[in-house]
Amino acid sequence: MNALAATSRNFKQAAKLLGLDPRLEKCLLIPFREIKVECTIPKDDGTLASYVGFRVQHDNARGPMKGGIRYHPEVDPDEVNALAQLMTWKTAVANIPYGGAKGGIGCDPGELSKSELERLTRIFTQKLHDLIGVHTDVPAPDMGTNSQDLGGSLGRDAATGRGVLFATEALLAEHGKSISGQRFAIQGFGNVGSWAAQLISEKGGKIVVVSDVSGAIKNNKGLDIPRLLKHSTENRGIKGFDGGDPIDPNSLLVEDCDVLIPAALGGVINSENANDIKAKYIIEAANHPTDPEADKILSKKGVLILPDIYANSGGVTVSYFEWVQNIQGFMWDEEKVNAELKTYMTRGFKDVKEMCRSLGCDLRMGAFTLGVNRVARSTVVRGWEA
Template identity: 40%
Template sequence: MRQENLFTETQKQFKEIADILNLEPEIIRQLEEPQRLIKFQIPVKMDNGKIKIFYGFRAQHNNVLGPYKGGIRFHPKVSEDEVKALSIMMTWKCALVNLPFGGGKGGVIVEPKELSEKELERISRGYVRGVFPWIGPEVDIPAPDINTNPKIMAWMVDEYSKLKGEDSPAAFTGKPLEVWGLEGREEATGYGGAVILEKLKEKFNLNPKETTLAIQGFGNVGSNFARFAFQKGFKIIALSEDVGGIYAEAGLNPEKVLECREEKGEIAGCYCVGSVCDTNFGKQISNEQLLEMDVDILVPAAVENVITEENAPKIRAKYIIEMANGPITAGAEKILEKRGILSVPDILANAGGVAASYFEWLQSKQKEKWQKERTLNELSEILGKAFDEVWELSQKEEIKFKQAAYLSAIGRVVKAMKD
């Protein structure tokens, strides 16, 4: 499968909308790439006493609507282009769901599985020292992303507070509960996707018991989305993770699949119905097979650019909920549109995470604890309202749903720049 460059794809997408909005060249120049890209070395003393140099990035796309906001990922494939693209997507995402943030994204080129806990802590604190002059509660508020978690955020906020000389819990989100973390933050992205699923059910009169789902990706986002979809009565017939997955015509219970993975180390081959969870039933499938399955709703919840011009003609789902960032290339999107497949874009489908980060930021600033029920209720309201606005625009202008989402988001940013 040909791998597209995410930054190129993001720019293509933006320029298509810029043409429709007839944007001035100076506005296009300001929005087609980040306002700032910070690249820096992170020298880390390893457990063997030697110093190893890691490389970190932070892209800050646009802050016209508020402070930059976006995650930090630790991954061997982190690159300048990747963080630039993801920072742009964060700007559109925050604008679409009406949050007072702009887009940012960061990362470190590292394989965290190869580090001890002490080395991971040193690299986390080193990252904060590298970006310290350009972040803060009213400037740029990082959060967890791939291979980063609440514990890493706790180290980072502690390092930031030391450098600042005062307690600054609002400088980071996605923190543990004991340091002003938010109840419900961990499942927020998956829950937000389930809110979108519920909206599709309303608009297209879907019967959950007869509506089949295939979910690619069974990490935090995919597993939580699967759990909430299952609770709502939808029939999940396929699940996968990076090493492959499982198909079961009778349907899968995500909780049982999680238990099976705990026991066996991977979900490939797990077949779970009722209390039976074994590898002797069902069918093992690859990620490529999952994408091309005959299901009602396809949910890419893993990595970017998995639906390309090569496999788009083979997609058989009627609806796609983009829980991953940028899972469909621009060329593939055109093929899907011609075939009448509706895509709910990532900037709406997975916005539950940044919406919850907004709640945590408010909580950390005001020192007021939110309960999980409040978090999930507010998420339902924000995402439900955003979906309805995009739906209305798509109907009024007679355009595709995904295009309406980008028109709405980019239009808001441009209006703020001109005001």
């Protein structure tokens, strides 16, 4: 099931649980605006290269639309639509005054020089500039982009990974456990996965297996994360790290662990591997990593899944803090950013659990119904005629 179909299916299930008017349901599902632009740049060798860029502005009922811009070869209209929709529900779950949007360019940033990336970013921004802005649609870094491309507050680089830490702490505490002593498997060692690994390790969690695009490393005694971070930075990947045994990256999801953190691409947990997953908890640091069919299988096995629209909302929450700082013209120190993030993540978990209790649903539907309900209420208040 592709990303858009999976996301829309979860939305429709949440709308059914909430008893939404079908006309309102349709209104919430259709994007506000879809943009497709051609981006042609001169390469360093003097040749021209053309790329297709997208920006989907999904909903602005709760405030300016907000969402990252990713550079990745697999960027396409369906993926961007799905991610924009997820941003709408995610900002509502986090209870920040934003709507949802997402953008991307179908390219491989690893094959582009720094100057080529700069030219690509500038032409893409030029094509969008009259449709984005601080009170309209606020872009942010995402996969393949960073704070140099798209700015950021203190604490922004670590924000999504730190939010994953706070979300994991909240879920484990609900079951009388803590980070310390738990065994973690982390798929993806980019910005989110590496920060999550570092922060979880500092809290006493044992990271037993990690993967990235270069390979996967396993050490049942726990990987030395500071050393692995240094190796990854110096070698552009974890491959060749001598502090663990190399394994097939495809096996990471089914390795023996307590907590599985998919922090790479979407759709990696599906009906083909769900039965073999051994983790007791799954924290969705990536966007839509779990297929709806896998959800059913894992639920029957008793695996608890903390859904993406809550678990990885730390990034957009700190982006909101950045927006607030810019408007105020007053810069927060990093300690304040991190403390505020913990407050929002802790409160968000309580809100999701309350929806679970009131509707008798699982954590995914608790998060989706929370987000959809907040957006629906704002849409009606703004003048939608039921």
